Amino acid sequence: MAADRIPAPQERRLRLGADLVSGHRTHLAASALLALLSTASTVAVPLMVRDLVEALAEDGGLLWPVTLMVLVAVGGALAATASGFLLARIGEQMILRLRARVMDHTLRLTLHEVRAQGEGNLVARITSDAMMLRSIVDIGAIQLPLAAITVVFTLVVMSVLDWVLVLITIGSFALAGAAIGFVVVRVRRSVIAQQTALGELAQRFTAMLAALPTVKAHRAESRAAGSLGEDAGRLTESTLVSARLQSLIGPVMGLGQQIALVSIILGGGARMAAGDLTMPDFTAFLLYLLQLVAPVAFVASGIGQLQAGLAARARFDELLALPQETDGATGADPEPDPHAPAVEFDDVSFAYDGEPVLAGVSFAAPRRGLTALVGRSGAGKSTVLTLVERFLHAESGSVRVLGHDVQAWPLDRLRRRVAYVDQAFTLLEGTVRDNLRLGCDQAPHDEALWQALEAVSLREAVEQLPEGLDTVLGRATDLSGGQRQRLALARVLLTDADVVLLDEPTSQLDSINEHRLRELVDDLARSRCVIVVAHRLSTVQHADHVLVMESGRRLDAGTHTDLMSRCPHYEDLVRSQQWTTQSTPLPARAPA
Numbered sequence: 001m002a003a004d005r006i007p008a009p010q011e012r013r014l015r016l017g018a019d020l021v022s023g024h025r026t027h028l029a030a031s032a033l034l035a036l037l038s039t040a041s042t043v044a045v046p047l048m049v050r051d052l053v054e055a056l057a058e059d060g061g062l063l064w065p066v067t068l069m070v071l072v073a074v075g076g077a078l079a080a081t082a083s084g085f086l087l088a089r090i091g092e093q094m095i096l097r098l099r100a101r102v103m104d105h106t107l108r109l110t111l112h113e114v115r116a117q118g119e120g121n122l123v124a125r126i127t128s129d130a131m132m133l134r135s136i137v138d139i140g141a142i143q144l145p146l147a148a149i150t151v152v153f154t155l156v157v158m159s160v161l162d163w164v165l166v167l168i169t170i171g172s173f174a175l176a177g178a179a180i181g182f183v184v185v186r187v188r189r190s191v192i193a194q195q196t197a198l199g200e201l202a203q204r205f206t207a208m209l210a211a212l213p214t215v216k217a218h219r220a221e222s223r224a225a226g227s228l229g230e231d232a233g234r235l236t237e238s239t240l241v242s243a244r245l246q247s248l249i250g251p252v253m254g255l256g257q258q259i260a261l262v263s264i265i266l267g268g269g270a271r272m273a274a275g276d277l278t279m280p281d282f283t284a285f286l287l288y289l290l291q292l293v294a295p296v297a298f299v300a301s302g303i304g305q306l307q308a309g310l311a312a313r314a315r316f317d318e319l320l321a322l323p324q325e326t327d328g329a330t331g332a333d334p335e336p337d338p339h340a341p342a343v344e345f346d347d348v349s350f351a352y353d354g355e356p357v358l359a360g361v362s363f364a365a366p367r368r369g370l371t372a373l374v375g376r377s378g379a380g381k382s383t384v385l386t387l388v389e390r391f392l393h394a395e396s397g398s399v400r401v402l403g404h405d406v407q408a409w410p411l412d413r414l415r416r417r418v419a420y421v422d423q424a425f426t427l428l429e430g431t432v433r434d435n436l437r438l439g440c441d442q443a444p445h446d447e448a449l450w451q452a453l454e455a456v457s458l459r460e461a462v463e464q465l466p467e468g469l470d471t472v473l474g475r476a477t478d479l480s481g482g483q484r485q486r487l488a489l490a491r492v493l494l495t496d497a498d499v500v501l502l503d504e505p506t507s508q509l510d511s512i513n514e515h516r517l518r519e520l521v522d523d524l525a526r527s528r529c530v531i532v533v534a535h536r537l538s539t540v541q542h543a544d545h546v547l548v549m550e551s552g553r554r555l556d557a558g559t560h561t562d563l564m565s566r567c568p569h570y571e572d573l574v575r576s577q578q579w580t581t582q583s584t585p586l587p588a589r590a591p592a
């Protein structure tokens with residue numbers, strides 16, 4: 001199954017030659033052939049000019065040489081155009097495949113890694129980095145080798161005309177070449193710094209947009225814009241470093257050309273005076289020299305741009321080398337144990353980057369019914385859910401689902417059995433229909449979707465949306481908090497998950513919504529195991545089992561009534577209803 005396939009580490013690098021250009025070999029060969037024809041015409045034209053000069057001197061017919069020269073020149077131009085177009089197509093196809101691969105890979109990274117990388121930084125990979133990488137195909141695959149071939153061919157033909165002048169030409173350009181080589185090494189380093197700064201800016205801007213309501217509510221637009229401006233300034237600084245280096249390339253080559261031209265005119269004049277060089281040969285030589293400038297300059301600047309592409313490639317390699325979520329299990333799905341609890345924690349400990357968060361937690365949630373996790377903010381309740389969903393791995397102890405360790409389940413199967421509803425009741429940017437079908441293997445019919453909406457009292461609201469089930473949510477049209485909540489639960493109703501994990505939002509809902517949510521959760525709990533991180537007393541009172549957590553430990557477990565009679569900490573939580581307030585000390589208990 002594709003979703004379960006984890007690429008071997010060596011597959012996770014960009015193998016630009018085989019990996020990206022594969023499937024386009026014919027087009028690539030055609031493009032190379034056309035470019036070669038165009039190069040041949042470029043090399044041939046000055047020789048034709050020489051024949052023309054000779055024909056003029058000998059009073060010969062001009063029609064045939066001129067016609068041939070025009071045909072060769074126009075043919076060369078057409079071949080260059082066709083080659084360029086083919087190359088652009090290959091480049092776009094390559095970028096298409098690359099983007100698809102990187103997006104797929106990114107979605108399979110662990111949540112922890114995606115957060116560590118930053119969304120904006122990851123987006124920069126498929127935008128600016130991808131465009132930079134295109135230069136490897138545009139320039140590196142054909143144009144640069146061809147420019148180099150043109151230079152070599154031209155020098156060979158020039159040496160047939162006069163090898164002494166060729167030595168002078170090579171000497172003049174060699175100096176410039178050495179200076180450019182020095183610059184190019186630094187260009188690559190500066191481009192990596194520039195792309196990293198661009199990723200950072202994109203990341204900060206994305207995060208700022210996500211927090212826009214808070215920014216606006218605190219009238220912090222100016223401060224936010226100022227801070228983003230500073231990041232943009234840092235990006236400009238690193239861009240200027242590479243721009244400064246790259247801008248050196250053109251003038252240095254120009255200088256090489258000037259030196260070569262003056263040297264050739266002086267040297268050529270002397271050799272003509274000595275009778276070692278004819279006028280037509282000198283004319284052709286000069287034309288070749290002028291023609292040589294373009295490919296030599298292209299090789300010089302192309303190597304610079306190639307460095308940018310290679311820098312982008314290094315950033316892709318870095319991303320592709322990040323491990324995907326591993327699929328622990330192999331072989332067939334484990335058969336659920338009918339006698340085992342739905343979820344079972346056995347002495348589970350977990351730490352975030354060395355910081356202990358859970359310590360020796362044990363509990364069992366039965367196959368049916370509502371289990372509530374309660375505790376102050378930071379007690380580790382949400383972390384328990386993430387371990388069940390295998391977003392994170394326990395450091396010790398075992399987390400079992402339907403009788404089997406979560407590692408024994410193929411990841412895809414585990415997540416089919418366990419539905420997760422986060423605190424924000426997140427909806428994807430897409431139609432209502434897409435959102436409802438998210439966890440379903442077989443897309444349910446609209447009738448089933450309407451039934452699920454009916455069950456969560458959302459049918460009327462969706463019918464009133466501009467395009468009903470086809471209304472795109474997430475941009476101009478969005479749902480209220482309570483409606484999102486119900487849509488997320490309708491999504492769960494459409495799956496056949498055995499376990500439902502629900503991270504209750506900390507914000508207080510109005511009493512009608514709270515009541516509806518409770519009814520829905522009770523409904524779900526009649527046929528499935530529902531584990532809810534509870535922030536409301538109403539949820540806890542309805543729970544069949546309550547697990548009390550404090551500082552990453554299981555403090556007690558039982559029914560609400562039992563816990564009220566024997567667990568002072570629980571009594572405190574219930575009385576204060578301050579499940580989410582860590583810093584505020586709880587008021588003293590009333591005397592019994």
Ligand SMILES: Nc1ncnc2c1ncn2[C@@H]1O[C@H](COP(=O)(O)OP(=O)(O)OP(=O)(O)O)[C@@H](O)[C@H]1O
Nearest residue numbers: 352357375376377378379380381382383384579580
């Ligand atoms: N991504 C993370 N990286 C590092 N530490 C984290 C991360 N997420 C949570 N923590 C830490 O782990 C601890 C437990 O967090 P968790 O979210 O499980 O608590 P919680 O009981 O669900 O809190 P709340 O009721 O406020 O949602 C906290 O101390 C928190 O600071």
